[in-house]
Amino acid sequence: MPSLCRVSRRLAIVPLSVALTIFAAACGSSAGSVPNPSVTPGGAIPAGAVVIDQRDLAFKPGSATIDAGQKVYFQNSETALHTVTINGKDESGNMKRGAIFVWTFASPGSYKITCEYHPQMHATITVRPAPAASGQTTTATTVPTTTGP
Numbered sequence: 001m002p003s004l005c006r007v008s009r010r011l012a013i014v015p016l017s018v019a020l021t022i023f024a025a026a027c028g029s030s031a032g033s034v035p036n037p038s039v040t041p042g043g044a045i046p047a048g049a050v051v052i053d054q055r056d057l058a059f060k061p062g063s064a065t066i067d068a069g070q071k072v073y074f075q076n077s078e079t080a081l082h083t084v085t086i087n088g089k090d091e092s093g094n095m096k097r098g099a100i101f102v103w104t105f106a107s108p109g110s111y112k113i114t115c116e117y118h119p120q121m122h123a124t125i126t127v128r129p130a131p132a133a134s135g136q137t138t139t140a141t142t143v144p145t146t147t148g149p
């Protein structure tokens, strides 16, 4: 019976397509929510922290000098979506208004900070070598005493 065969085949196809749809939806949602523990909406910034604001489609301030191992707090203070892209790599993902992204600059060097969406946004972070460990006291520079003639 050809008609019965066709019906049963269609019945077999339907659950498969439903399963595929659910699978695709699950995949889509998991891909959209890549966990990034560094981005916190409305998180707290400790007093004295180095903060770079994303405001007026710019990084403010546009440059900062820190010691190796120091953290920089990037904060999106406007409605436009931004990223913190460090030397060409999008490290933060999409940052909505209020999001804070914290990055520890471990190695000395010069870092270019850009945004995936706004080519005009850029900042430079200069990372100095970490200060000498405690115990290694810096010797005071001896100023030669000039003796008058």
Ligand SMILES: [Cu+2]
Pocket: 057, 080, 081, 082, 083, 115, 116, 117, 118, 121
């Ligand atoms: Cu941007």
